[in-house]
Amino acid sequence: MQLVFATNNLNKLKEVQALIPANIKLLSLKDIGCFEDIPETQNTIEGNAIQKAEYIKEHYGYDCFADDTGLMVEALNDAPGVYSARYAGIQRDAQDNMNKLLDELANAENRDAHFTTVVALHLNNHLETFHGICNGSITKTKHGKKGFGYDPIFQPKDYDMTFAEMDLSLKNEIGHRGKAISKLVHFLKSHNSKI
Ligand code: IMP
Numbered sequence: 001m002q003l004v005f006a007t008n009n010l011n012k013l014k015e016v017q018a019l020i021p022a023n024i025k026l027l028s029l030k031d032i033g034c035f036e037d038i039p040e041t042q043n044t045i046e047g048n049a050i051q052k053a054e055y056i057k058e059h060y061g062y063d064c065f066a067d068d069t070g071l072m073v074e075a076l077n078d079a080p081g082v083y084s085a086r087y088a089g090i091q092r093d094a095q096d097n098m099n100k101l102l103d104e105l106a107n108a109e110n111r112d113a114h115f116t117t118v119v120a121l122h123l124n125n126h127l128e129t130f131h132g133i134c135n136g137s138i139t140k141t142k143h144g145k146k147g148f149g150y151d152p153i154f155q156p157k158d159y160d161m162t163f164a165e166m167d168l169s170l171k172n173e174i175g176h177r178g179k180a181i182s183k184l185v186h187f188l189k190s191h192n193s194k195i
Contacts, residue, residue, distance in 0.1 A: 001025070001192060003123075004032055004064035006056045011148035012067065015172055019181045021195055024188065032060050045070045045082055046129060049120035057122040065121040065184060067177060071150050072116060073101070073138060075108040084150070098142060098153050111137040113154065115176040119184050128187060132179030147171060 002025040005016055013028065020026055029035070038055050040048045045068045052066035072078040080087035080101070088096035105111060112135075119130045135157045142152035144164025151163035156174055163171050172178035189195045 001188070001195065002027055002063075004029070004056055004060070004062045006038060006052045006064050006066035009148070012177065015168060015175075015177055016067075016181055018168060019172055019178060019185060021185065021189075023195055027062070029056075032056075032062055034060060038066075040068070043082055045116055046118045046120070046131075048082065049118040049129065050127065053120040053122040053127070063123045065119055067117055067119045067180065069115060069117045069176060071101075071113060071154070073105070073111075073113040075110045075112075076104060094149050098150060101138060101150070102140070102142075102153065105138055111139075113138050115150075115154065117176040117180045119177075119180040121184060121187070123188075123191075130180045130183035130187065132176040132181070132183070134174060134176040134179070 001023070004027045005013060006029060007013060008029055017026060034056070038052050040051060042048045042051050049066050049068040052068065053064055056062055056064045056066070070081045070084045072081050080097070084097070085092050088100040114133055114135045117132045121128045121130070136155050137157070139153050139155050139162060143162045144152050146166065146168070147164045153162065155162050163175065
């Protein structure tokens, strides 16, 4: 079986590749000759994940899956949420985004937050979604060099380190994307006895 993972984010690709069984051939957008920005214009995480998967199926004809993720911060009424990528502006810069979030929370006592990922699968003309959540809190300063995005300031519940201080295997085990992708793999296995 082969499936396109509709992302240009090499960090996401690395995380997901580690969870997908070896007998599923993962194709990248580059592999299918897609070099354009895939539209993400919906106002929900689930809407954006579905939009990306449908776009690839419609324009390139491949069965595929796409993920969309948001960071919801309690003290900010769940912002940045669906706008996490461009929280500090259209340059979509991770350092700018983290700096803005740390500034916004400078006087906040409640630093609780969670990541939500929705994975949308387009398979045999059928659409399926898989959800993953990771609860935690926003640290006061950045810690760690691994991972990407908001990882240096997100500390998962029950751990005393940020995602950026964790090995990929631990982030995948307890993280939002890992949980959603594990559900996707379970679904694929239950529909295909060869996986
Ligand atoms: P998107 O799913 O690529 O649209 O991600 C939205 C925003 O959340 C971007 O700024 C990403 O860098 C950030 N993000 C997505 N997944 C993660 C993650 O696993 N850890 C930290 N930040 C993430």
